[in-house]
Amino acid sequence: MPDYKLGLDYALEQDRNDSLKHYRSLFHIPKDIQGNDLIYMTGNSLGLQPKQTKAYIDQELTDWAQLGVEGHTEAKNPWLRYHEFLTENMSKIVGAKPIEVVVMNTLTANLHFMMVSFYRPTRTRYKILIESDAFPSDKYAVESQLRHHGYDPKDVLILWQPRDHEELLRYEDLEDILKAQGNEIALILIGGVNYYTGQYFDLNRITELGHAFGCHVGFDCAHGAGNVQLNLHDSGADFAVWCTYKYLNSGPGNLAGCFVHERHAYRKDLIRFTGWWSHNKQTRFNMRQEFDQLPGAEGWQMSNPPILSMAAIKASLDIFNEAGMDKLTEKSKKLTGYFEFLLKQLGETTLRIITPQNPDERGCQLSIQVRNADKSLHEKLTHSGVVSDWREPDVIRCAPVPLYNTFEEVFLLIEKLKHILHA
Numbered sequence: 278m279p280d281y282k283l284g285l286d287y288a289l290e291q292d293r294n295d296s297l298k299h300y301r302s303l304f305h306i307p308k309d310i311q312g313n314d315l316i317y318m319t320g321n322s323l324g325l326q327p328k329q330t331k332a333y334i335d336q337e338l339t340d341w342a343q344l345g346v347e348g349h350t351e352a353k354n355p356w357l358r359y360h361e362f363l364t365e366n367m368s369k370i371v372g373a374k375p376i377e378v379v380v381m382n383t384l385t386a387n388l389h390f391m392m393v394s395f396y397r398p399t400r401t402r403y404k405i406l407i408e409s410d411a412f413p414s415d416k417y418a419v420e421s422q423l424r425h426h427g428y429d430p431k432d433v434l435i436l437w438q439p440r441d442h443e444e445l446l447r448y449e450d451l452e453d454i455l456k457a458q459g460n461e462i463a464l465i466l467i468g469g470v471n472y473y474t475g476q477y478f479d480l481n482r483i484t485e486l487g488h489a490f491g492c493h494v495g496f497d498c499a500h501g502a503g504n505v506q507l508n509l510h511d512s513g514a515d516f517a518v519w520c521t522y523k524y525l526n527s528g529p530g531n532l533a534g535c536f537v538h539e540r541h542a543y544r545k546d547l548i549r550f551t552g553w554w555s556h557n558k559q560t561r562f563n564m565r566q567e568f569d570q571l572p573g574a575e576g577w578q579m580s581n582p583p584i585l586s587m588a589a590i591k592a593s594l595d596i597f598n599e600a601g602m603d604k605l606t607e608k609s610k611k612l613t614g615y616f617e618f619l620l621k622q623l624g625e626t627t628l629r630i631i632t633p634q635n636p637d638e639r640g641c642q643l644s645i646q647v648r649n650a651d652k653s654l655h656e657k658l659t660h661s662g663v664v665s666d667w668r669e670p671d672v673i674r675c676a677p678v679p680l681y682n683t684f685e686e687v688f689l690l691i692e693k694l695k696h697i698l699h700a
């Protein structure tokens with residue numbers, strides 16, 4: 278663990294020595310009414326806008342204005358294969374091979390489309406296992422899939438739960454569930470990094486375990502992509518999905534990523550929903566041909582992609598590619614470790630960090646449980662110029678992200694917290 282120190286000088290020195298410090302200037306930082314930078318700690322919810330995003334979108338608007346339909350082939354970045362311009366950078370971010378990754382649709386939609394292929398209940402194997410505090414959209418999606426297949430979620434949705442008076446999940450408990458009913462579980466779907474606690478699960482371990490019992494294993498990595506090194510290929514997971522508007526800074530509601538493991542790339546037996554974009558690129562425009570499945574994750578696409586949205590994703594991924602996940606995670610661990618250090622030295626019994634203490638079991642987010650669920654603390658923090666979020670029943674989530682947050686901001690955040698608690 279780095280040798281953290283108290284005092285503003287230490288924070289300023291860390292910022293001066295930070296090899297990624299210039300990246301902050303590539304983003305628009307939201308400001309208060311006096312024009313001062315807010316301390317933005319919600320990159321886990323909506324990442325900030327890269328200044329170059331506008332130019333990337335403008336390029337496509339210009340090409341559309343000047344070329345009309347010819348832009349499909351003649352635009353600077355030809356629209357027909359625009360999604361391919363995102364694939365390599367995205368696959369590096371999530372630790373996958375290009376054939377395993379595609380950007381398409383939105384997150385919950387991708388989750389459904391993955392379940393079309395990887396939740397194929399049989400008479401003996403029909404249950405789905407999720408973490409008990411899964412993100413609501415994931416839970417609703419899974420429940421609706423179960424109903425779609427004629428099951429009552431009450432009977433067939435299995436929850437991996439924390440023990441009494443605990444927040445984090447234990448692998449022994451997952452093992453116990455699988456030993457008891459693994460043969461009936463068709464799909465294990467876990468949030469790679471839990472949105473509430475910030476617990477980063479061991480994807481390899483969960484996948485190995487699930488596969489040992491014959492289950493398909495998928496991850497929702499909305500809180501992992503661009504935050505931790507997911508190594509999706511090596512995890513062996515069957516599929517993963519994630520959005521691009523959280524840590525990946527692509528703008529509100531933008532498209533999502535999808536990973537399908539290489540071992541499924543050429544399988545034509547996997548049932549899926551298809552459209553003309555899942556069809557062989559060479560013959561796609563012959564229009565009257567028999568369906569010819571595209572290999573890899575691309576073979577799950579349906580529609581021709583929204584270029585303006587993808588331009589914003591490209592703008593952000595180009596920044597990620599330049600900075601590199603290695604450097605970003607290195608800074609992230611240091612920055613979040615510093616945040617944890619300062620929080621602990623406050624010695625406040627009002628606050629308790631529920632996120633794992635082990636830096637390898639979390640990303641940049643710390644979830645801070647507030648005694649007696651005193652929501653006013655969060656309101657005061659907001660009033661003081663800190664953008665964080667409150668998650669019911671009693672947690673403040675703060676995520677200092679390595680691309681644009683600084684040690685000084687973390688220091689100031691703690692000073693504000695101290696001030697509020699002692700007022």
Ligand SMILES: *Cc1c(COP(=O)(O)O)cnc(C)c1O
Binds near residue numbers: 383384472497499
């Ligand atoms: C943010 C998030 C979502 C949101 O889904 P959308 O389809 O993009 O609205 C779903 N699941 C998880 C785990 C998330 O973190």
